[in-house]
Structures are given as C-alpha cells and as structure tokens.
Amino acid sequence: MCRRPVVIASICRAIFGLVLIALAACSSAVVDSVTQPVPRASAGSVPGHVYLLRGLVGEVFSLGFYDLAERIRERGVYASVHSMYAPGNLAGEIIAKHRQAPAPIVLIGHSSGADVAIAIAERLRAANIPVAIMFGFDPTPIAGRIPDNVELFINLYQKTNLIGGGEARAASGFRGRIVNVDLRERREIIHITLDKSPVIHVLVADKIGAILRARVQASPVRSRREAPVAYVTPLTMRYVVPPNVPIVLWDSAMRGTLGADETLEAFASRMDATAWAIASVNNVRLEDPPPPGTSLLVPRSIYATAR
Template identity: 35%
Template sequence: MTNDCPIPPRRAVLAGLLLLGACGPTRLAPLAGPAKGRVILLRGLANMFSTGLNTMTAELRQANYDASVHNHVEGRRLVEETVAAVNAGTLPRPLVLIGHSFGADEVLRMGGMLGAATVPVDLVVTFDPTVVGTAPPGPKRVVNFYQERDPLSRRVEPAPGFDGVIENRLVEGESHLSIEKAQRLHVEVLTMIEGIRPAPAPPPVVTPLITAPPPPLARPARLPLPPRPPAGRVRAS
C-alpha cells in the first residue's frame, strides 16, 4: 500500500518545531500556497507535555494546511474565531480539530459548540482524552487513539443526537504521555486529512423566468348595420 501523504523532511520539521517553540502559533511560517484546510491542535495539561502536537503542526504546515497549536484553555476563543471566519467566507475546508489529554477533551467540546453554531467539523482526532468520554452532535467523524496502561476508560461514545462516525483505535505499546508522539499515528492522521473530500458546492438555484401572459386581444368594435331598405308597397289588383 502506497503512502499518499509522505512525512516532510526531518530538517524542515525540526525548523518548524523551533519556530513553534520560540514564537507560538501567531508567528508560524507562511504556507507555500492557498491553504488546503484549517487544522486546530490543542495541547494538554500545563501546555507543555503534548510536544508531539508541535511536531504534527509543523508536518501539517509543510503539507500546506493552515495548522496552529494552542493551549487547551483557548478552546472557546478558537470557536469564536472559527465562526467569524465562516461568516466572513475565509475558512478553508476541511476543518479538523486535534487534541491530546485535556486538549482531547476540549476538541470534543469545541466540536459540539461549532455544531450548535451550524459549523460542522469534518474530523476530530483525540489522543487519550481524560474526562470527556462522549462526542456531541456536530463532528462528522471522530477518531480516538487510546491506550490501556492505566485503568481509566479512554474510549469515546456518542452523546445523544450525535449522528456521525466514531472510531476507537487501541494503540499498543504507548502510554498517556507518549501516544501523541508516535510517528506512525502522525502518518495515519495526515492520511485521514488528505482523504477528506470537500463537500461539493450546491448547484446554483435557477429561478425560472416567469413571463406575464400576453393581454387578451381586443375585440374589434362592431360595425353599425347598414340601414334596411324601406318595405315595398303592394298594389291592389
């Protein structure tokens, strides 16, 4: 099976990581062309342990996605910015949310908030969520990577009203602190995103041209009848 979404060169990824660490998400290197989609990534506890998401952000930007990584506490602000971009017509599709640990919890919440704002999320990817175990209505697809080294349940189940697809994928050999750093999972996520096809634009609404019926033909005026000749006289014989 060929890989349609190769990992960018290590040197480019490391350069992206240095930029992420030094400047934060507001000073990312520009993309090479028009963005192929919008990807929001959220780190977990203390905003410092989910370093695998820094790597993934650099990889996604190398693939020309408008990707940025944030603290999980910024979820509500990011939802507001996303809704504003939709209203302005500037949000590139697909829209993808990715999170680890507390960040995984928050991207599930964000998917629900965006769904309530009638902004569907094409894909939500969670790495080992902690306390949020349900997917609310809104996301079209949820892929949850989880591990079983601890007794906590890391699976994601549908909340009432959810009508998308949920996939729980058990990852062997990883812990809560290493799962988002697994390079093989980065390959899977990149391939999933590349496989999302934008929804076709709705066909233009053609309003049929309605013409008023022609006015009825005017009835010609009736011509006056010619005068009747006088009745002839009858002679008596």
C-alpha cells in the same frame, strides 16, 4: 461547586503524569519504524484549518503536536497549536473565521486537550458550524460525548491507561462515524509519548490530507475498489491493534455476511479486508467464528493516502 470533582481529577492526572515523565526518561520514549518523507505542499493549498490543543500541562506534555502540525502543513493544510485553557476564546475565533471564510474544520486534542476539543465542537454545534474531522489522542474518561455536527472522530487511546483511556461515545442524534483505535497492546507508546510518535503523525496527517483533498474533489477517492459501497452510518467502531502489525486508521465500515463453512480469514480475503481487524471490531475470535449468516462489520478506508 459542581466543577470541583473535575478540577480535582485533572490535578490528579497531572501529578500522575509527572511520575510517568520520570519513568519515560529512563527509557526510549517512542520506538517507531522509519517513516518516508512526504513531498511538501504549501500550507493553505488545501482548504481547511487544523486546530491542535495541548494537554493539561501543555508546556511539558503534548509538545509533539508542533511536529504533527508541521506534518499537516506539508500536506497543504493550515495547522496551528493552542493551549486548552481558553476554549471559549478559541471557539469564538474558529466561529468568526468560519463565518468570514467557510472551510473544513479539524480539531485534535491530547489528553485533557482532547476533552476540551470535544467541548469546542459542542460550541460550534450551537453556532450551527460543522466539524469535518476530529482526532482524540488518549482523552480522559470524563470527556464529553461526540456531538452530531462532527462527521468523523478517530480516537487514538489506550483503554487501560490510568490518566487517559477515554473511549469516544456518541451524543444523542449523532449521524457520523466514530472509530476507537485502542493501542493498549502497543508497549512502545504511553500516554505522554502518543503525541510524539512519528508513525502516528504520518497516519494522522495522511488521513487529514486525503479527506480534505477528497472534499475539494466533491467525492471520496476510493481505495482499492471503484464500485459503490454501502458504508454504515451512523457508526461507532472499536478495535485493538495487536503488537505485531502496522497501525491502521480506518475511517469507515461496511457490512458483510459470513458464508457457510467460511473462516474469518476466508471472509476477510473475500471482503478485501484484514482478518484480525474484523475479529476485533466484531469482538469475536479468529479461531472461533460466529455462525454462518452472521452480519459482520468490515473496517474500511474510504479515502486514499494523500502522498
């Protein structure tokens, strides 16, 4: 009986989603810039397995995950698409495979599929199995908290979305990194087209490929800077992507101190970062910087693009 509110909420989201399908059919589903082709690698050349979980009505929603899986395979990583309806069976399959041949695990879920991916991560935690990377594609507000066996969770969501909009939050004892990428201002994307965006596909596949290749090399491939950097852990970070800039998926952050009479633009330049992102991450305005000496989070990408 205790699960009845969850089931009712899921049914309501499904009905509302069908309305969105009708609306989306009247216009272009996704307006994305042209992406460059990536050299194809043989799937399995990079250790790891990516499991993609479709949403509540997987036969209609989340079909873009098949294209995303192919993008990931092009980076040399195994990827498979699954239903969200038998999470226990899939969790058991992942556990058995990992115990037989340990390799990095990546979980990706769309809508309610993202909720289920988090539940699977919790099952893996109970089996003492780590999860290298997770991506949420607009999970719902009732999604569970991110368990402490997850190293990195990047959440692509739209906070104002009525059937998604779930912000990723850490469970007790979490030691990894959570990055909430709020796409509410990107009007070319809605809940039922987020999984189909070619731009998002490239960003996610590149991030996965770069991180898993870096794990093979036993040390991250630093982007831009070679000097050691003190990255913030545990980390929970959120930023809203403006409508007129490229979408960026940062995976880490460091701290910097705002200097005397220093604007956020000057601070960003000194930190080799992006001013709008620093403002958003720290919930301040570019035109109204905080007092000198304020410690600010600076979003970074530890891993270079795997192209």
